[in-house]
Amino acid sequence: MIGRLWAIAYNTFREAVRDRVLYNLILFALLIVGASVLFGQISLDINRIVLINLGLTAISLFGIVIAIFIGIGLVSKEIEKKTLYTVLAARPVRRWEFITGKFLGLVMTLTVNALLMSVGFFAAVLYVSHGLGRVDLSLVTAIYFILLEFVLITALALLFSTFSTPIFSSIFAFAIFAIGTFAEDLRGFAQMAHGFTRWLMTGAAYLVPNFASLNVIAQVAHNATVEPKLILLNTLYVAVYAGAVLTASVWIFERRNLK
Amino acid sequence: MTRDLRIQTSYALLLGALLTASVFLVRQVDKVRSDEPLQEVLYIPSPKVVKRLSLGYSGLLADIYWTRVVQYFGTKHKAKARQYLILEPLLEMTSTLDPQLLPPYEVGSIFLAQKPPEGAGDPAAAARFVEKGIRENPQAWRLYYDLGYIYWLELKDPAKASDAFERGSKVAGAHPWMRVMAAALAGHAGETETAIYMWTNILNNTEDQDLRSNALNRLRCLRVDSEVELLQKRVDLFAQRTGHPPSSWQDLVADGLLRGVPVDPKNSRYRLADGRVQVEHPELFPFITRGLPPGAELGDLPGEVGFTVTKNPS
Numbered sequence: 001m002i003g004r005l006w007a008i009a010y011n012t013f014r015e016a017v018r019d020r021v022l023y024n025l026i027l028f029a030l031l032i033v034g035a036s037v038l039f040g041q042i043s044l045d046i047n048r049i050v051l052i053n054l055g056l057t058a059i060s061l062f063g064i065v066i067a068i069f070i071g072i073g074l075v076s077k078e079i080e081k082k083t084l085y086t087v088l089a090a091r092p093v094r095r096w097e098f099i100t101g102k103f104l105g106l107v108m109t110l111t112v113n114a115l116l117m118s119v120g121f122f123a124a125v126l127y128v129s130h131g132l133g134r135v136d137l138s139l140v141t142a143i144y145f146i147l148l149e150f151v152l153i154t155a156l157a158l159l160f161s162t163f164s165t166p167i168f169s170s171i172f173a174f175a176i177f178a179i180g181t182f183a184e185d186l187r188g189f190a191q192m193a194h195g196f197t198r199w200l201m202t203g204a205a206y207l208v209p210n211f212a213s214l215n216v217i218a219q220v221a222h223n224a225t226v227e228p229k230l231i232l233l234n235t236l237y238v239a240v241y242a243g244a245v246l247t248a249s250v251w252i253f254e255r256r257n258l259k
Numbered sequence: 260m261t262r263d264l265r266i267q268t269s270y271a272l273l274l275g276a277l278l279t280a281s282v283f284l285v286r287q288v289d290k291v292r293s294d295e296p297l298q299e300v301l302y303i304p305s306p307k308v309v310k311r312l313s314l315g316y317s318g319l320l321a322d323i324y325w326t327r328v329v330q331y332f333g334t335k336h337k338a339k340a341r342q343y344l345i346l347e348p349l350l351e352m353t354s355t356l357d358p359q360l361l362p363p364y365e366v367g368s369i370f371l372a373q374k375p376p377e378g379a380g381d382p383a384a385a386a387r388f389v390e391k392g393i394r395e396n397p398q399a400w401r402l403y404y405d406l407g408y409i410y411w412l413e414l415k416d417p418a419k420a421s422d423a424f425e426r427g428s429k430v431a432g433a434h435p436w437m438r439v440m441a442a443a444l445a446g447h448a449g450e451t452e453t454a455i456y457m458w459t460n461i462l463n464n465t466e467d468q469d470l471r472s473n474a475l476n477r478l479r480c481l482r483v484d485s486e487v488e489l490l491q492k493r494v495d496l497f498a499q500r501t502g503h504p505p506s507s508w509q510d511l512v513a514d515g516l517l518r519g520v521p522v523d524p525k526n527s528r529y530r531l532a533d534g535r536v537q538v539e540h541p542e543l544f545p546f547i548t549r550g551l552p553p554g555a556e557l558g559d560l561p562g563e564v565g566f567t568v569t570k571n572p573s
Binding site: 039042043044045046049050052053054057060061177178181182185211212215217218219221222224 | 311314315316317318319321322325326329330357359360361362365366
């Protein structure tokens with residue numbers, strides 16, 4: 001089973017690399033170098049802050065865009081190219097293994113991509129700050145949280161991919177990401193409602209993915225540390241939520257008639 | 260040259276020519292259109308809406324807005340503008356997007372406070388803005404320092420300036436001069452008792468010899484101020500009773516208003532000239548505000564406290 005999962009994951013990774021996904025690294029490098037030089041000249045007193053904000057935002061946004069655009073095609077493309085039948089019929093691969101393998105492959109792609117960007121990012125921080133200190137450890141935490149964002153969005157894109165067309169899947173995925181960034185506000189709004197509406201709103205607010213607590217970019221830009229408890233809770237939350245979304249994906253995919 | 264190469268070269272040349280032409284045309288368009296209307300436009304006026312639209316990436320957006328503040332101020336300042344219409348809204352936007360970003364409070368408040376064309380000439384807005392910064396970052400002692408300076412230099416309100424310095428001096432890691440400034444401005448404001456309290460506090464709580472000697476000097480001057488005020492009241496009372504000012508201190512002693520000839524903290528006699536109380540050696544009391552002989556200038560410039568500390572160890 002592990003072997004089959006690994007094979008699907010590795011092939012997904014190879015396919016993404018063949019699709020020139022890693023080309024975004026060039027754009028990222030240009031962005032970081034350009035920002036370091038440009039903002040130093042046209043702004044005041046925020047060289048390091050802008051580098052951290054821009055670098056981490058770019059790592060996050062590039063990853064999310066890649067996750068959505070690749071994630072939505074993971075299943076539909078296989079169906080369209082008729083390769084899915086070959087995989088599922090001619091090889092001893094179960095449907096849940098196929099979905100999980102695809103998920104792991106895309107997460108692997110995004111992790112490699114983010115790690116390569118992080119190397120460039122830390123090189124730029126080293127250049128601007130003339131050294132790295134203990135305080136920069138919080139930057140690692142922010143990158144870890146970004147990876148957790150990727151896990152969530154990949155699972156969601158894959159879920160939509162199991163029952164919808166690529167265009168609608170991408171719209172759904174972007175929408176759910178945008179709504180997820182308001183998760184904390186939604187819970188606040190729900191508290192203001194009364195009666196049945198309150199229950200309904202609260203349920204909906206807890207159902208959307210909580211992307212808000214995974215974004216600590218502005219915080220770490222000011223050298224604020226992230227609480228270890230938050231790291232633990234976010235990790236557990238993403239594991240549980242992504243597990244739920246994957247379960248839903250497998251469930252839908254199992255029921256789907258592929259003939 | 261093969262046919263294929265010729266085609267490729269033609270495409271490259273055509274592409275280059277079209278791009279060059281487009282750059283030329285954009286430059287012409289820029290000349291026709293004034294950039295002034297663009298400068299004064301805040302596309303989305305609500306900071307809260309912009310924060311929502313940032314999808315959590317508000318830190319980067321705050322940096323961009325701060326850069327826009329710097330560019331906006333620079334452009335208007337260069338043009339010697341009398342009005343900075345969107346400076347305050349831009350700063351408000353920046354600080355709402357990232358309340359922990361300190362340069363907008365520190366530098367932006369100066370942009371707001373200075374008189375045109377050096378700034379927007381709105382020190383009250385500057386003070387409000389720095390107060391917001393303090394609410395968001397109560398541990399940033401420099402913000403209290405900035406607030407104190409705005410109250411002191413721009414709003415001419417030494418009492419509030421002293422209060423700002425005093426609040427800031429209580430923040431961990433604040434520069435010791437914050438307390439010095441608070442005390443100096445409290446004296447300047449006429450709140451002598453407060454100044455005496457703060458300078459005594461500084462004297463008792465510091466081992467820095469420069470600060471201690473400065474505090475002693477300040478306390479001596481404050482004592483002179485309060486003694487001159489008291490003596491002047493007695494002199495005025497004598498003049499009220501007799502219908503003429505006293506010719507010497509003996510007149511007041513004879514009238515029972517004084518027990519003897521008064522002396523200053525350096526043991527020199529106070530002078531009495533035309534019914535006004537004066538110090539004999541004003542150069543020994545550089546910070547006094549009362550009892551100065553005619554022509555002598557006020558030496559109490561709180562902004563020079565730092566100077567005094569290092570240059571006047573006495």
